[in-house]
Amino acid sequence: VTEKTKFLNVILPLALPNLYTYRVPREFNDTISLGKRVVVQFGRSKVYSALIAEIHSRAPENYEAKYILSVLDDAPIVVSQQFKLWTWMASYYMCTQGEVMNAAFPSGLKLTSETILQKNLDFDAETSILSDKEYLIYEALEIQEMLSIAEVIKILNQNTVLSLIKSLIEKGAIRINEGLVMKYKPKTVTFVKLSAFADEEEHLKIIFDKLEKAPKQLEKLISFINHSKRYSGNIEEVAKKTIILETGSLSGFAELVKKEIFEVYEKEVSRLSSSGITNWKSNAIVLSESQESAFKKVKGEFENKDVVLLHGVTSSGKTEIYIKLIDEQLKKGKQVLYLLPEIALTTQIINRLSVHYEGRIGVYHSKYSDNERVEIWNSVLGIGGGATYDIILGARSALFLPFNNLGLVIIDEEHENTFKQYDPAPRYHARDSAIYLASIHRAKTLLGTATPSMESYSNAKNGKYGLVELFERFGNMQMPEILLVNVKDEIKKKNMNGHFSPLLMELMTKAFDKKEQVILFQNRRGFSPFLECHLCGWIPNCVHCDVTLTYHKNIGKIRCHYCGYSLDTVVCCSACGDNNIQAKGFGTEQIAEELSHYFPNAKISRMDLDTTRVKNAYQRIIGDFEKGKVDVLVGTQMVTKGLDFDNVSVVGVLSADSMLGYPDFRSYERSYQLMSQVGGRAGRKHKRGKVVIQTYQPDHHVILNVFANDYNAQFTQEMKQRKQFDYPPFSRLIGITIKHKDKQLLDGASEILVKALKLKLGKRVLGPEYPAISRIRNLYLKKVLIKLEISISPTKVKNLIKEEIIKFHSEKDFKSVRILLDVDPL
DNA sequence: AGCACGCCGACT
DNA sequence: GTCGGCGTGCTC
Numbered sequence: 001v002t003e004k005t006k007f008l009n010v011i012l013p014l015a016l017p018n019l020y021t022y023r024v025p026r027e028f029n030d031t032i033s034l035g036k037r038v039v040v041q042f043g044r045s046k047v048y049s050a051l052i053a054e055i056h057s058r059a060p061e062n063y064e065a066k067y068i069l070s071v072l073d074d075a076p077i078v079v080s081q082q083f084k085l086w087t088w089m090a091s092y093y094m095c096t097q098g099e100v101m102n103a104a105f106p107s108g109l110k111l112t113s114e115t116i117l118q119k120n121l122d123f124d125a126e127t128s129i130l131s132d133k134e135y136l137i138y139e140a141l142e143i144q145e146m147l148s149i150a151e152v153i154k155i156l157n158q159n160t161v162l163s164l165i166k167s168l169i170e171k172g173a174i175r176i177n178e179g180l181v182m183k184y185k186p187k188t189v190t191f192v193k194l195s196a197f198a199d200e201e202e203h204l205k206i207i208f209d210k211l212e213k214a215p216k217q218l219e220k221l222i223s224f225i226n227h228s229k230r231y232s233g234n235i236e237e238v239a240k241k242t243i244i245l246e247t248g249s250l251s252g253f254a255e256l257v258k259k260e261i262f263e264v265y266e267k268e269v270s271r272l273s274s275s276g277i278t279n280w281k282s283n284a285i286v287l288s289e290s291q292e293s294a295f296k297k298v299k300g301e302f303e304n305k306d307v308v309l310l311h312g313v314t315s316s317g318k319t320e321i322y323i324k325l326i327d328e329q330l331k332k333g334k335q336v337l338y339l340l341p342e343i344a345l346t347t348q349i350i351n352r353l354s355v356h357y358e359g360r361i362g363v364y365h366s367k368y369s370d371n372e373r374v375e376i377w378n379s380v381l382g383i384g385g386g387a388t389y390d391i392i393l394g395a396r397s398a399l400f401l402p403f404n405n406l407g408l409v410i411i412d413e414e415h416e417n418t419f420k421q422y423d424p425a426p427r428y429h430a431r432d433s434a435i436y437l438a439s440i441h442r443a444k445t446l447l448g449t450a451t452p453s454m455e456s457y458s459n460a461k462n463g464k465y466g467l468v469e470l471f472e473r474f475g476n477m478q479m480p481e482i483l484l485v486n487v488k489d490e491i492k493k494k495n496m497n498g499h500f501s502p503l504l505m506e507l508m509t510k511a512f513d514k515k516e517q518v519i520l521f522q523n524r525r526g527f528s529p530f531l532e533c534h535l536c537g538w539i540p541n542c543v544h545c546d547v548t549l550t551y552h553k554n555i556g557k558i559r560c561h562y563c564g565y566s567l568d569t570v571v572c573c574s575a576c577g578d579n580n581i582q583a584k585g586f587g588t589e590q591i592a593e594e595l596s597h598y599f600p601n602a603k604i605s606r607m608d609l610d611t612t613r614v615k616n617a618y619q620r621i622i623g624d625f626e627k628g629k630v631d632v633l634v635g636t637q638m639v640t641k642g643l644d645f646d647n648v649s650v651v652g653v654l655s656a657d658s659m660l661g662y663p664d665f666r667s668y669e670r671s672y673q674l675m676s677q678v679g680g681r682a683g684r685k686h687k688r689g690k691v692v693i694q695t696y697q698p699d700h701h702v703i704l705n706v707f708a709n710d711y712n713a714q715f716t717q718e719m720k721q722r723k724q725f726d727y728p729p730f731s732r733l734i735g736i737t738i739k740h741k742d743k744q745l746l747d748g749a750s751e752i753l754v755k756a757l758k759l760k761l762g763k764r765v766l767g768p769e770y771p772a773i774s775r776i777r778n779l780y781l782k783k784v785l786i787k788l789e790i791s792i793s794p795t796k797v798k799n800l801i802k803e804e805i806i807k808f809h810s811e812k813d814f815k816s817v818r819i820l821l822d823v824d825p826l
Numbered sequence: 827a828g829c830a831c832g833c834c835g836a837c838t
Numbered sequence: 839g840t841c842g843g844c845g846t847g848c849t850c
Contacts, residue, residue, distance in 0.1 A: 010850085014827050020850040043849045046828060065850055098827095815846065 003029060004057040007065060010050035012042060013110055014098045015425070019053055023065040032068075035076030035083075039069040039111070049111040051078060051101060075383055077109065079402045081440045088436055094734075094798055094821040095425040103426055104400035106373035108184035117147040117165065120175045129171055133164055138173050184374045186268040190240040192224060198261045207261055216252030221261065223247050240264060285323055285356070290472045295321045301466025302444050307435055309414070309460040310448040311711075312470030314680025315477055315644070318448045319352055322410050325446065330357070330390060334407025334443070335380070338393045339430055341416030342641050343367050343618075346393055349412075353393065362389035364398040377401060396421060396430030399437055406441035409434045413641065414447035414456055415673055417826045427822045431456075450680060451673040454722065457715055458729045473683075480651070480682040480689035482707045484698045487655075498594035499586055499654055504692045505598070507650045508632070512602055516649035517625065518632045520591055521678045523659055525608035525636050526561075527553035527590045528583035533573035535580055540570055544778045551583050552610070553593070591654060592634045599632075607635035640677040649689055651682040656695040656703060663772060665727045666826070668702050672714050675706045726787060728824075732794055734801065735825035736784040738768065739818040743780045749808075749817045750782040756804045757784070761797065764788055779818075785825075798823075 006029055009019040022040050024032055032038070037049045049072060059065070086100045102110070119141040130138055133156055140147060140155055147155075152165065168174045197203055211218040223246045225231070227238040244250055256262040287295060294310065298321065301308045312318045326336050340346060343365045353361055362376045379389045381402045392398050396419055399409075411419070411431050419430040431447065438445040447456055447465070460467035473479060485501040495502050511518050530548035532539050540549045542560035549558035549567065559566040572579050583590075592606045605621055612618040618638075624630050626645060633639060659671040675693060682689025695703055705714040723730050738753065740746040750768035757765045767784035774781055788797055805819055 007850095012827095012849095014849095016827085016849085018850090022850065040850085043828065044830075046849090060850070063850060812846085 005059065006032065007056055007058060007060070008032065008038065008052050008068065009054035009056070010038060010040060011053050011097045011101050012040075012048055012050045013102050013105075014048075015096050016098055017096055019097070020050070021060050021065045022050075022068045023059075025067050028068065028071055031071045033076055034080070035078035037072040037077065037109075037111075039072060041066055041069065053083065053097070072111075077377070077381065077402065079381070079404045081404060081406075081437075082400070082402055084440050085400075085433070085437050089426055089428055089433055091795070091798070092436075093426045093428050093823050094802065095427070099425045103397065103421070103424075103428075106370055106377060108370035108374035109377065116176065117141065117152065117168075118145065118175050120172055123173045125172065127173075130168070130173060131164075134168050134171070134173070137164070137168060141174065184371060187371070188266045189269045190264050191237050191267050192240050192243065192262050192264055193228075193237075194224075195260050195263045214252065214255070216247075216249070217256050219247050220252050220256060224262070237267075285320055285327075287320055287324065288317065288474060290470060291317050291320055291474070294468050294470045295324050297468040298325065298446065298466070301468060305464075305466035306439060307445045307447065307459075307464070308466035308468060309452060309456050310446055310468050310470065311452050311457070311460075312448065312450060313473060313479065313709075314450045314677065315473045315683065316450070316470040317474035318412070318470070319349065320474075322412070322446070322448070323353065323356055325408060325410070326353075326391060327356070329407035330360070332407060333405070334390070335403050335405050336391045336408045336410070337398060337401075337403065337406060337434065337437075338391065338410045339398060339412065339419070339434060340393065340395060341413045341418040342638075343395050345412075345641065345643070346395075350393060353391070357391055359387060360389060361391045361393055364392055364394035364401060366395065366397060396428075399430055399434045403437075403441065406438065406443040408443055409438045409445045411445065411447050412449075414449040415451050415453040416641065417670075420824075420826045422822070422826075425820075427820075427825075429824055432824070451676050451711065452715075454669055454715070454718060455729045458719065475685060477683055477685060478688040479709055480679050480691045482679060482691045482693065482709070484703065484707055485692060485694045486696070486698045487694050488696050497598055499591060499694075500594070500598065500652075501692070501694055504650075504652050504694065507690055507692060508599065508652070511650045512599065512631055514649070515628075515647075516684075517628070517630070517645065517647045518650045518652065519639055519645075519648055519678065519681050520595070520632060520634045520652045520654060521636075521639055521674070522586065522588050522591050522634070522654040523636055523674065524585070524587040525589070525610055526550040526559070526587040527593070528587060529585040530583075531558060531570065531581050532584045533576060533578055533580065534582050535578040536573060536576040538573050538575035540567070540574070544775070547773050550587070553583075553589055585658075586655075588634050588636055595632060595634065602631040603629065604632050604634065605630040607633055607638050609636070609638075612638065637674055639681070640674050643681065645681060646684055648681050649684060649687065651678055651689065651691045653678060653691070653693045653695075656693050656700075657697060660697065660700060660702060665722070665725065668721075669718055671702050672706060672711075672718075675703075676709070676711070679706065729790075731790065732788045733825055734786040734788070734794075734798070735820075735822035736767075736786065736801075737771075737820040737822070738782045738784065739779045739820070740816065741779055745813065746780045746782055746817070749814050750784065752811075752814075753804065753808050753819075754784055756808065757786070757801065760800055760804070761786065794823075 006024040008022045008024060010022060011019060020042065032052060032055060034052055034055065036052050038052060040048060040050050042048050086097055086104065089100045090097045127135060127138065136155060137152060169176065198207055211221060220243055223243045224238055227236065227242055229236050257264060298308050298310060310318060310321065329336050340349065346363050346365065350361065350363060362379060364373060364376050376389065379387055380392065382388055392401055411434055414431055421428055435445050456465065459465045483503060485503050487501065490496050490501050497505055508518050528551045530539050531551050540558055541547065542549055542565050544560070544565055547560060549560055551558050551569065556569050557566045558569055570581060573581060588606055588608045592604050595602065595604050605625060607621050611621065622643060625633050628647065653675055656671065656675060659674060660667060679691040682691050693703065693706065697703060701717055702714065722728065738746060738750045740749065754765055754768050764787050765784065766787060768782040771781055771783045788794060808814055
């Protein structure tokens with residue numbers, strides 16, 4: 001039987017535009033299949049795990065294909081629907097398949113090749129032929145068998161070690177090994193069983209008698225017998241830990257093993273806490289009248305629309321509607337994907353969902369350990385023996401899981417911009433990608449929010465999506481009362497207490513008296529955004545980036561929020577030497593400090609990037625606030641994100657103007673969303689909440705729309721502006737960022753690229769312009785924006801842009817110019 | 827993304 | 839004179 005030689009086209013985990021072809025050794029012919037990983041050598045020394053994307057028998061003509069080294073998986077770990085999604089994402093978001101794969105795989109599935117140094121045992125020359133540094137490495141290998149490149153760098157305290165290693169190899173002192181490091185390690189638990197001898201009843205009796213004089217051992221044996229249910233029904237496996245925990249000590253255990261009464265064995269177990277499928281009580285949910293009608297409308301819309309937008313005011317009880325819909329899908333045996341903008345929100349939601357679907361929900365996001373994420377992947381795939389999850393709750397990366405039978409995708413807080421990934425590529429929008437994913441599965445998508453994005457609401461208005469609106473808050477809760485404060489007037493009247501207006505002071509005082517809670521929102525972290533010399537106006541800037549350094553009072557530093565560069569707080573002006581340095585503007589840190597001055601007894605908690613950097617810090621802050629351990633929560637936009645508290649009576653927006661003044665066409669949309677969302681946190685079951693908005697422009701139309709809680713007016717006015725200036729949703733945008741460390745070269749290069757693009761696309765090409773921050777980490781930036789009519793085919797334009805970039809990069813001076821493409825930028 | 831090849835500046 | 843900087847090109 002002559003079988004044709006097989007070849008594979010594989011996706012490598014790199015930003016390479018093409019797939020690469022490898023040859024399959026005969027003995028692997030039966031083991032290879034699409035969606036399995038293989039180990040391949042790529043380049044002179046590197047070994048990667050690559051994914052089989054195509055199997056064929058066309059031998060490459062222009063080169064000799066390398067052989068694959070091995071097949072990693074017993075069964076495919078990527079399903080056909082995922083290949084479809086990845087291909088679409090790579091083409092829509094203008095990136096490579098390798099980049100999509102890298103985003104899709106939890107890092108536990110990505111094997112990394114590592115160069116390992118080992119001593120050459122045949123080395124017989126004098127160590128005196130080695131240089132001092134070489135000897136240092138040689139000596140280190142005497143103590144430690146293996147060294148990684150990173151360890152060598154550490155030992156020598158220098159970055160360039162390759163030539164030194166090369167020399168060591170040439171002198172015959174060391175060898176190197178290229179090894180793939182398997183990251184995923186299954187968790188094992190030690191179990192105990194009786195030996196074959198002890199397992200026989202008559203022997204066991206004798207053993208019991210013999211152990212009379214060894215109470216510790218007897219105690220362990222009894223504990224085992226009880227847990228194994230030997231004399232009562234089904235025999236169960238017993239973990240060693242169970243016995244140790246019950247008897248409170250280890251003593252005697254080893255003796256039992258030694259006497260060959262106990263035998264221990266290892267078993268792989270799931271890290272996922274689950275008891276498997278348990279009964280779920282969906283009927284426990286009772287919808288209010290308005291919820292019920294919204295639920296029915298959603299189902300009605302799904303009859304002929306694939307995507308439905310559920311526009312429900314804050315606290316209108318959207319979650320209950322989701323649960324009902326999830327329930328229906330589960331009954332049909334379908335999978336459900338529930339996407340949330342923020343990892344931290346999963347805790348609140350999971351508590352509400354798990355009541356209904358305990359053991360069937362998998363939570364998936366980047367804060368989970370690699371090992372756990374691999375197990376969830378396998379569980380969705382239905383391999384690995386653990387629980388099979390049919391509901392996945394997660395942040396944007398959850399859409400990459402290997403679903404094969406998806407029935408419904410829910411995107412909660414659809415308007416949130418954290419659904420868009422910016423760095424690294426793929427620069428994808430999880431909402432839009434999930435809608436495509438759903439279409440692959442012929443599944444439905446539900447978008448839920450209190451403040452729909454312009455894109456989604458206009459899609460709903462023009463009939464592309466179904467629209468269901470819910471204007472009533474759950475349980476007769478009233479919409480919060482919104483109060484505007486003209487900060488300009490208050491300052492004139494010298495009424496301000498720090499950054500607090502008299503009205504806000506009064507409401508906070510009342511709230512504290514009644515043991516009610518307060519949320520203060522200021523969209524800026526740190527103490528103040530910059531320091532300024534009172535005499536000459538000098539402002540300390542970052543040395544690597546084109547931004548001012550933000551003052552962080554409590555760590556006594558000024559820091560760059562873009563690269564992390566920091567300096568000790570300056571006391572003297574570097575320009576004129578004057579010592580009258582003042583803090584300008586204000587951030588959350590300053591608000592918290594002022595608060596503790598005016599309300600020394602209030603328990604204050606701050607929630608922003610600085611205080612939530614530590615793992616679980618977010619959960620802790622939210623938890624403390626929920627439990628009432630904290631009276632005031634001061635935070636950045638983090639506090640606006642869909643959290644539900646039930647004892648908040650006052651919400652304060654300290655400076656609406658800083659949001660409105662942001663130079664971006666979406667700043668009004670975002671300001672409305674933020675104010676409306678943070679305001680929605682106010683209100684309790686039987687009491688109307690109050691929202692104080694402090695602003696210099698109380699007549700601004702966005703402020704007035706928030707005041708009137710009029711989303712429709714906001715939408716209509718915003719649409720008028722978008723149409724006038726041809727912004728989305730009336731056009732599509734593609735952002736191009738051009739980076740280089742040499743400013744002049746960048747200027748020239750970007751002009752040439754724009755000229756070439758304009759030749760093809762005309763006035764659709766805008767720029768190049770320096771962005772507001774024109775230098776980050778010592779790289780200068782220029783931005784170009786492509787604005788396309790909706791009627792034009794984006795695919796054609798994307799191909800055209802790619803061609804032009806290839807042409808541009810073929811120019812020898814521009815090879816080092818980095819170009820980032822961002823489709824549908826935010 | 828690595829990694830090797832190759833061409834110019836500050837050292838033995 | 840060389841060591842080593844990083845700019846450039848290629849990897850099936």
